[in-house]
Amino acid sequence: MNYSDTSIAATTPFLSLENVRKTYPGVVALDGFSMEVRPGEVIGLVGENGAGKSTLMKILGGVTTPDTGTITVDGAARKGLTVEASLGSGIAFVHQELNLFDNLDVAANIFFGREPLRAGPLRLVDRSKLREMVAPLLKRVGANFSADTQVADLSLAQQQMVEIAKALSIKARLVILDEPTSSLPIAETDKLLDVIKALKADGISVIFISHRLHEIERVADRVVVLRDGMLAGTLGKRDVNHDQMVKLMIGRMLKEREKASEAARAPGAVALSAKAVRTPTYPGRPVDLDVQHGEILGLAGLVGSGRTELARVFFGIDSCLGGTLELDGRPLALASAADAVAHGIFLVPEDRKLTGILLDLSIAQNISLPNLPAHAKRSLVSASAETATAETQKKNLGIKAPSVQTRTGTLSGGNQQKVVLGKWLAMNPKVMILDEPTRGIDIGAKAEIYGLMRALADAGVAVLMISSDMEEVIGVSDRIAVMHEGQISGILDKDQFSQENVLLLAVGKPAN
Amino acid sequence: MNKKDLGLLILILVVGAIVAIINPRFLLPINLANTSNLIGLFGILSIGQAFVIITGGIELSVGSVVALLGTLFIDFIAVRGMGWPIAFVLILVLGAVIGLAHGWLITRLKLQPFVVTLCGLLIYRGVARFYTADGTAGFAFGQNFPDLEFLTAGRSWGVPNSFFALIVIAIVMWVVLHRSVFGRYLYAIGKNEEAAKYSGIRTGRVVMAAYVICGVLTALSAIYFAMYTRSISPASHGQFYELYAIAAAVLGGFSLRGGEGSLIGVILGTVLLQELQNLVNLLGIPSSLNFAVMGGVILIGVLVDQQWGVFRARRRMVDAARKGAVGAAAE
Numbered sequence: 001m002n003y004s005d006t007s008i009a010a011t012t013p014f015l016s017l018e019n020v021r022k023t024y025p026g027v028v029a030l031d032g033f034s035m036e037v038r039p040g041e042v043i044g045l046v047g048e049n050g051a052g053k054s055t056l057m058k059i060l061g062g063v064t065t066p067d068t069g070t071i072t073v074d075g076a077a078r079k080g081l082t083v084e085a086s087l088g089s090g091i092a093f094v095h096q097e098l099n100l101f102d103n104l105d106v107a108a109n110i111f112f113g114r115e116p117l118r119a120g121p122l123r124l125v126d127r128s129k130l131r132e133m134v135a136p137l138l139k140r141v142g143a144n145f146s147a148d149t150q151v152a153d154l155s156l157a158q159q160q161m162v163e164i165a166k167a168l169s170i171k172a173r174l175v176i177l178d179e180p181t182s183s184l185p186i187a188e189t190d191k192l193l194d195v196i197k198a199l200k201a202d203g204i205s206v207i208f209i210s211h212r213l214h215e216i217e218r219v220a221d222r223v224v225v226l227r228d229g230m231l232a233g234t235l236g237k238r239d240v241n242h243d244q245m246v247k248l249m250i251g252r253m254l255k256e257r258e259k260a261s262e263a264a265r266a267p268g269a270v271a272l273s274a275k276a277v278r279t280p281t282y283p284g285r286p287v288d289l290d291v292q293h294g295e296i297l298g299l300a301g302l303v304g305s306g307r308t309e310l311a312r313v314f315f316g317i318d319s320c321l322g323g324t325l326e327l328d329g330r331p332l333a334l335a336s337a338a339d340a341v342a343h344g345i346f347l348v349p350e351d352r353k354l355t356g357i358l359l360d361l362s363i364a365q366n367i368s369l370p371n372l373p374a375h376a377k378r379s380l381v382s383a384s385a386e387t388a389t390a391e392t393q394k395k396n397l398g399i400k401a402p403s404v405q406t407r408t409g410t411l412s413g414g415n416q417q418k419v420v421l422g423k424w425l426a427m428n429p430k431v432m433i434l435d436e437p438t439r440g441i442d443i444g445a446k447a448e449i450y451g452l453m454r455a456l457a458d459a460g461v462a463v464l465m466i467s468s469d470m471e472e473v474i475g476v477s478d479r480i481a482v483m484h485e486g487q488i489s490g491i492l493d494k495d496q497f498s499q500e501n502v503l504l505l506a507v508g509k510p511a512n
Numbered sequence: 513m514n515k516k517d518l519g520l521l522i523l524i525l526v527v528g529a530i531v532a533i534i535n536p537r538f539l540l541p542i543n544l545a546n547t548s549n550l551i552g553l554f555g556i557l558s559i560g561q562a563f564v565i566i567t568g569g570i571e572l573s574v575g576s577v578v579a580l581l582g583t584l585f586i587d588f589i590a591v592r593g594m595g596w597p598i599a600f601v602l603i604l605v606l607g608a609v610i611g612l613a614h615g616w617l618i619t620r621l622k623l624q625p626f627v628v629t630l631c632g633l634l635i636y637r638g639v640a641r642f643y644t645a646d647g648t649a650g651f652a653f654g655q656n657f658p659d660l661e662f663l664t665a666g667r668s669w670g671v672p673n674s675f676f677a678l679i680v681i682a683i684v685m686w687v688v689l690h691r692s693v694f695g696r697y698l699y700a701i702g703k704n705e706e707a708a709k710y711s712g713i714r715t716g717r718v719v720m721a722a723y724v725i726c727g728v729l730t731a732l733s734a735i736y737f738a739m740y741t742r743s744i745s746p747a748s749h750g751q752f753y754e755l756y757a758i759a760a761a762v763l764g765g766f767s768l769r770g771g772e773g774s775l776i777g778v779i780l781g782t783v784l785l786q787e788l789q790n791l792v793n794l795l796g797i798p799s800s801l802n803f804a805v806m807g808g809v810i811l812i813g814v815l816v817d818q819q820w821g822v823f824r825a826r827r828r829m830v831d832a833a834r835k836g837a838v839g840a841a842a843e
Contacts, residue, residue: 025830317709341712355710360703360771369700370712372693380691423711 012075013038014173014205015060015091020069022055029055030066031229037174040203042196044220046213046245048442051226053209057178060207061093062086074173091174092167098159102152107134109151110166137165140202141195155303157188164195174205179440181215188303193219211442213242214471225249249443268294269328271462272314272345272431276323281309282486283321289481289488291431291462296453298477299466300502306486307466308350311433314464315347316340327430341370344430348420348437350466352413356420359409363401364390366408367423393422398448414445421452432456435466450476470499484508516765516817520780523813527787535794545672547790549665552674553736554756555782558764559685560729561757562778563722566689566702568770569618569625571723573610573632574730574757578750580640581606581731582738586649589657596660604731610636611727615720633754640746650743664739674736678779681729686775698722702770759810760785765817784809 016036022029030052037043047053058064059071065080073081073089081089100109107130108115116129134147141161151159160180167175177196181189189212196206196219210216216223223235225248233248271293276286287310291297299307312318314325316334325332327343334340340347349355357366368375368386375385390404397418401411408419417437424432434453438446453476457463467473473480480492482505490505501511532538557574564571581603588599610632617628666673689695697718700708709715738744762768763784764777788809792802 315710336714337709338712338714347710349710354704355706358700358704358707358711361700365696365700366711369696369708372696376693379693380687381693381696 011038011040013072014074016072017059018070018072020059020066020071022059022064022066028229030059033069033226033229033231035224035231035234037205037207039173039205040200042200042206042208042219042221044216044223044240044245045207045209045226046211046216046223046249047226047232048249048444051249052229053226055229056226057093057176057209060086060091060176087170090170090172091176092170092172094160094163094167094175094177094180098156098163100151100159100162102150105148105150106138106145106154106162106165107131107147109162110134110137110147110169114169133169134165137168140168140198141165142191142198155188157191160192161195164199168204172204174207175199176207176209178209179211180208181210181212189215211440212469212471213245216245217241246443268292268460268462270326271328272332272464273326273329274310274314274323275326277310277313277320277325278322279306279309279313279486280318280321282306285486286323287483287486287488291464293460293462294457295478296457296463296465296476298473298480299464299483300468300470300473300480301483301489301506303468305483305506307483308435309486310483311347311349311435311464311466314340314431314433315345317347341427344428346370346424346427346429346432348417348424348432348434350435350439352416352420357408357416357423360407362405363394363399363408363411363419363422364404366419367393367404367426370423371427389426390422393419393426396425397422397452412442412445414441414448417441417445417449421449425452425456429456429461431462431464433464433466436468437465438467438469438472446472470502473502474499482506514774517774517776517780519817519820520764520777520784520813524780524784524787527784527791531787531791531794538790538794541670543790543794545667545670547786548675549672549740550789551783551786552672552676552678553733553740554753554760554786555678555779556674556681556729556733556736557753558757558760558778558782559681559775560726560733561754562761562764562766562773562775563685563689563698563729564625564726565758565761565766565768566698566770566773567719567722568702568705568768569719569722570629570758570768571614571726571730572626572629572754573614573636574726575750575753575755576633576636576640577607577610577727577730578734578737578753579744579746580636580643581734582741582744582749583640583644583649583746585735585738586651586744587643589660590649590651590655596657600660600735603735604728607727607729607731607734608724609727611724611730612720614727615723618723619716619719637746640749644744644746646747648743648745661739664736674740677732677736681732682775682779689775694718694721699771702772704771756782756785759806763810763813784813 013036018034020033021031033052033056045053059066060081062081062083062085070077070079071081101112111130111133116126116133118124118126131147138147141164143158143161143165145154145158151162154162164175180192193215196208199206208216208219217240220240221237223240223245225232225235225245227249235244269292270290272291274287274289276288278286301307309318313320316337316339320334325334327345332343353359364386367390372381373379375382375389387404393399394401394404399415399418399422401415408416411419437449441449453463453465457478465476474497478494480497480502482489482492482502484506485508489508490511492501492511496511504511528538537543557578561571561574584606585599585603588594588602589596614628614632617623618625663673668676689698697708697713700711700713701715701718705715737750741749760781761773761778762781764773764779764781766773766778785806788806789802792799792805797805
């Protein structure tokens with residue numbers, strides 16, 4: 001193996017997997033997989049959804065045992081791990097979906113179930129000792145919040161720091177971060193990557209799983225690529241680059257991301273226009289924004305900059321506290337999402353499972369839901385009309401499912417997102433708002449969703465895309481509006497696109 | 513009819529067979545007629561409750577509403593000399609108004625259904641008792657309303673007309689719940705109100721409509737109960753009826769979290785509850801144990817259903833895995 005950092009190469013691995021195979025009835029989830037992790041090494045683990053990452057995580061966490069192969073932790077070879085053995089040998093997980101009690105404070109979360117107790121029969125929590133124990137941990141992760149902050153008041157990145165501090169508190173030697181940045185904005189991502197570097201400096205190993213390849217490029221010493229349950233390849237530090245990773249992940253080279261014609265697009269007629277609109281979150285900050293027919297307007301900014309809140313106002317979920325909305329030059333009053341839908345303004349929300357689809361309903365029922373009266377005769381639902389609409393969308397969008405009667409809860413993230421898109425495409429969108437449309441979605445499905453947005457724009461739909469993924473914003477948008485603390489801090493045309501400019505505007509400075 | 517409903521039906525038949533063997537009087541026409549009358553009365557009440565439960569809500573005030581509206585109905589026709597058809601409609605309107613008020617408090621002012629309807633339970637009972645000055649509302653000697661009595665407490669071909677009323681209402685409400693756009697909205701809201709809202713459904717109106725339906729059906733059953741007992745002492749009339757209705761829905765497969773349950777289920781739940789009542793009477797079980805028997809049976813029923821669900825989920829997973837094996841082999 002090609003180690004660039006010779007000091008790491010010299011050490012004995014903390015963890016090594018040899019020839020691990022795991023099958024579930026009918027599915028080979030992992031096959032002949034080997035890897036090793038040395039102390040202080042940061043390993044990027046990438047692979048499309050279904051490549052075997054989750055199975056690998058389950059094996060390392062001791063949730064499941066491999067059929068064959070050996071796992072050597074700290075020199076001791078075993079057939080498999082138990083949850084206790086995994087924890088006991090210092091393997092800690094930070095999951096994409098955080099396991100924190102947001103009604104408790106930071107200290108209580110970090111030492112949950114292991115609180116220092118005061119002497120006496122009442123077994124009261126020793127709060128001052130607890131704080132003493134927490135302080136150094138927070139310092140190590142570079143936290144800028146105190147131990148008695150309620151977790152609910154923390155940003156996502158800060159909550160992840162709490163998770164990492166928790167991992168450190170059990171003297172973790174290997175921290176596994178599962179898609180930690182997928183919901184983080186740029187600035188917060190940087191903080192997290194710094195924490196990873198700090199862990200590395202302390203000799204703690206890190207396995208960093210992410211779909212955001214440029215982040216892997218920045219921190220990983222080595223990249224392990226999984227494909228179809230097998231090791232597709234390992235890249236040493238010098239070979240880690242975007243194209244190589246993608247090539248290994250999908251087994252071929254992706255053609256260069258299609259660059260939309262660099263020539264400036266002729267501006268279209270304004271579809272949705274916000275004039276001095278005030279959202280409930282930033283009532284003191286009026287927003288002016290025009291979305292044109294036929295364009296993809298990227299809406300960038302830090303999390304909490306008011307992008308989602310603006311989208312909620314455009315979709316009628318939140319009321320507009322001041323200013324006016326116009327659609328195609330006519331004033332628009334929205335009292336509810338139903339009003340927005342009636343005007344052809346659709347939203348693909350940020351939180352797919354909570355607001356995007358109904359997991360218990362079928363694909364067909366989800367797709368017909370916003371337009372049910374059109375699928376009914378005398379207000380009785382027509383199953384055949386419903387199925388027909390859903391079949392069309394399933395075919396056009398390439399939704400992978402046994403049938404349109406399949407429960408959406410059983411679909412992968414990418415396919416669920418396509419169902420959300422399908423329910424709006426089945427109607428006639430005028431303005432399509434997409435809030436983080438590719439979060440948690442694998443590369444193949446991402447490309448399809450970009451293609452769909454472009455097709456919509458080409459058909460004259462005004463597309464507003466909120467995204468915290470810098471590559472996405474720059475690669476997909478025709479124009480980029482950047483928000484900072486509730487206001488539009490600037491709008492970039494294609495010739496002004498650069499990561500630097502977006503970042504500058506996002507932190508409230510003028511673009512170059 | 514889904515598997516859950518079928519299981520419930522089989523349970524009803526088995527319990528019925530056992531009771532009939534131990535005490536053949538169970539099958540006497542008079543007993544069956546009485547029981548089916550009660551099924552009719554409680555069934556109408558329970559369907560109303562089911563519409564609220566499907567949205568994830570609860571309506572605790574129905575027992576008190578039965579007392580209040582029953583009292584008012586008898587007072588309107590027996591004391592105030594109002595024509596019964598007018599009184600009938602007026603009571604239904606009052607039921608709708610109560611439902612509307614509850615729905616408004618819950619959807620617009622965002623109060624919890626449990627709290628709103630618990631207050632309703634206290635308020636309507638109190639008002640009913642105050643209205644009669646804690647007396648009894650009843651008909652004067654010799655006072656009768658042949659048409660009304662036929663429709664509510666009468667029988668056709670030996671079958672109580674209240675039971676026919678239930679069947680008609682059940683058919684209509686089955687279509688509403690399982691086939692209509694509104695019914696689909698109810699399920700969607702019960703499953704995930706936020707997602708329903710983000711799909712452009714006016715969730716507030718739909719939920720409010722569910723409470724109105726519950727109010728109207730409760731009012732209708734209040735009239736039936738009033739005509740069945742013919743005299744009402746508001747302090748005790750209709751007490752715990754909300755619990756009968758909730759129990760019928762839960763037995764019938766409704767989840768109190770919302771979004772689950774079928775109309776046939778709630779009817780079968782009502783039938784089973786009334787069968788158990790009858791069983792207590794016929795088998796000479798002390799009637800003081802009445803509630804204990806019902807509670808025990810509901811608990812066992814829900815437990816079996818839940819365990820059955822776990823078992824089936826496990827079997828589904830194994831099946832899926834096997835199918836996956838076949839699929840993988842085919843590729």
